[in-house]
Amino acid sequence: MNFSLVLHGGAGTITRALMTSEKEQLYQSGLKDALNTGRKVLQYGGTALDAVCATVAVLEDNPLFNAGRGSVFNHQGRHEMDASVMDGSQLTGGAVTCVQNIRNPVLAARHVMEHSQHVLLCGAGAEMFAKEHGLEFADDDYFFDDFRFAQWKEVQHSETVQLDHTEKKFGTVGAVAVDIAGNLAAATSTGGMTNKKWGRIGDTPIIGAGTYANNTTCAVSCTGHGELFIRSVVAYDISCLMEYKGLSLQEACDLVVMEKLVKIGGEGGLVATDALGNVAMPFNSEGMYRAFCTPTDSEVLIYR
Numbered sequence: 001m002n003f004s005l006v007l008h009g010g011a012g013t014i015t016r017a018l019m020t021s022e023k024e025q026l027y028q029s030g031l032k033d034a035l036n037t038g039r040k041v042l043q044y045g046g047t048a049l050d051a052v053c054a055t056v057a058v059l060e061d062n063p064l065f066n067a068g069r070g071s072v073f074n075h076q077g078r079h080e081m082d083a084s085v086m087d088g089s090q091l092t093g094g095a096v097t098c099v100q101n102i103r104n105p106v107l108a109a110r111h112v113m114e115h116s117q118h119v120l121l122c123g124a125g126a127e128m129f130a131k132e133h134g135l136e137f138a139d140d141d142y143f144f145d146d147f148r149f150a151q152w153k154e155v156q157h158s159e160t161v162q163l164d165h166t167e168k169k170f171g172t173v174g175a176v177a178v179d180i181a182g183n184l185a186a187a188t189s190t191g192g193m194t195n196k197k198w199g200r201i202g203d204t205p206i207i208g209a210g211t212y213a214n215n216t217t218c219a220v221s222c223t224g225h226g227e228l229f230i231r232s233v234v235a236y237d238i239s240c241l242m243e244y245k246g247l248s249l250q251e252a253c254d255l256v257v258m259e260k261l262v263k264i265g266g267e268g269g270l271v272a273t274d275a276l277g278n279v280a281m282p283f284n285s286e287g288m289y290r291a292f293c294t295p296t297d298s299e300v301l302i303y304r
């Protein structure tokens with residue numbers, strides 16, 4: 001029985017010097033909770049798609065991470081969330097962007113994939129779709145967090161748009177998996193950047209940029225400076241390097257994250273797995289919240 005699951009909780013300026021031991025404990029246990037949730041799905045023969053959605057939903061429910069409940073504030077002081085999923089066995093994908101008050105955007109993205117003729121729905125339309133499909137909504141209080149609010153207040157009256165990756169803040173979540181049937185899936189969810197305006201959308205809900213899965217190559221979920229990840233079509237590039245150039249998962253990830261992205265100043269990282277259950281977790285930032293498990297191995301990591 002072979003499966004693997006890899007997740008991330010965001011990459012950025014994550015160093016021991018900026019961390020307290022209490023905080024580190026909280027992050028560790030948040031990552032472990034999510035990993036165990038996904039692992040159980042895979043252990044009992046569940047699909048990679050179920051595993052990545054369950055894993056990401058747990059991270060969305062944890063205010064420590066910039067997704068779902070812990071989403072950062074935009075310029076208007078609201079939460080606008082993005083999420084996407086892709087099923088590598090069908091090459092189907094679903095995504096929502098700029099949505100408010102949907103409790104688990106990743107589940108909305110999955111619904112778009114499975115219950116609509118579309119791939120990407122935005123804003124009020126996506127919310128209407130989620131309502132019609134009985135997805136859970138939460139009021140603004142649920143998404144309010146003192147820390148995130150203070151983060152936003154610092155930059156509210158400036159032109160600064162902050163990645164949740166700078167000195168004090170880290171976020172965005174994602175997971176990839178291969179199940180015992182050899183099917184791959186990927187899911188990613190984010191609140192985006194603090195103080196973002198004009199309906200800014202990052203790489204997270206863009207299939208091929210922030211998320212990609214293909215049974216014949218790999219599953220990828222990204223975190224980092226979305227604009228640069230979109231321009232580099234990061235997730236699909238890794239799949240292409242494997243498919244057309246015959247690179248291994250690790251080689252493809254290293255080339256894209258440690259060379260191509262670095263060249264254009266694209267800070268961040270990603271998690272990936274191939275159909276054999278090999279995992280890769282490259283990042284060019286100082287740290288990345290990450291964890292993986294296979295039937296025989298598991299680890300939670302934060303720093304370089």
Ligand code: ASP
Binds near residue numbers: 010165171172190
């Ligand atoms: N990639 C996300 C975005 O640009 C942010 C992140 O990964 O933290 O919206």
